[in-house]
Amino acid sequence: APGVVGGFAAIALLAPLSMRFAFRGRERMAWLAFCSVLGQLGWASSALVFVARGLPLVVLPWLLLAAEGLRVGLLLSGFRWQFGPIRMPRRRQLVAWTRASVPASAGRIARGLLYFIDLLLLGLFAPLSEVGLYAVALRLPLFAITAAAMVQQAVFPRVAQLLGRRELGGQGALMHQTLLAATALGLSAALTLGDAGGAWLSTLFGERFRAAAPLMAILCWRIPLSAAAGLLRNLVCAADPLRDARIAQTATATAAAAVVLGAWAFGATGCAWGMVFGEAVSCLLYGRAARGSMRWPDSTSTPVLASMAVAAVALAGWLWRPDGLGDS
16 A cells, blocks of 8 residues: 555654764764653554544554654764754765665675565565465564674674774674674574474464474574674675675575575575575674684684584484474
8 A cells, every 4th residue: 555655664764863973983872772661662552542442454554653753863962962963964975875876785695685584575475374384483583683683783883993993802802702792692492493393483473383293493594694794794794885885785685595505495494494595604704704803712613613513413413303494
């Protein structure tokens, strides 16, 4: 409907005015978090009221626009309060900034495609019922991946500061700690969510969606791979944004090709493995690009190798299980 499209288009135009980069870059996350939570609460409460009254769904994008307007307005007020008045750049400066941001924006778009490209491509090769099961199986893994992405955004300013001061030892120590935490939490999520997928899905969405548990068990392996790739990407982005954009585009294209081949040959299961393969390629490319920007502590190799061994044993056990992958 034109009303729905217009509402979402207005949101896309309004969001960049929030000046989030200033709060993130100077590590003023408290005000950013407060405004984001307030906007989400406003959107959720108004949507619940309107849906409960049976109003048409065409109203929902405009409710979201109102909540986004509240968030942007508060952030702009906070910007003036914390950083001073907003000054418009000169035309030549604005053109230079725009040209410099185009490659980085292309990389950001490519990374964003990884959130939904599998659903888009799977719909070309599988029936709607299979796509629906895949979408349900993706819910919990995607929630974990999104949460990890927020942590990565919070860590990025400190990564950029250490890199700017050429503190390679401090950079290595920070990456060592964050990667260990991401690996531990990511593997825990993959193991627990994947193994108890049937119970999770039947509890949250109903018994008929228990059949999506095998797909969810595969997709859960995106969690540790995405978490590690995102932290390594922070380092690459701070050092060379153009290289970051190229890696993101390469990883997304690889994932898309793997999804197409997997979905064509094996349906939703092949699509899920294609996305895991794409995340693995992204992690390897970012790891290779980040090697020269830090000095790893000597104690890094042991936990990394142990994590890889745990992942290999768990994956082999799931593939061998006669009662179905993750359908417990």
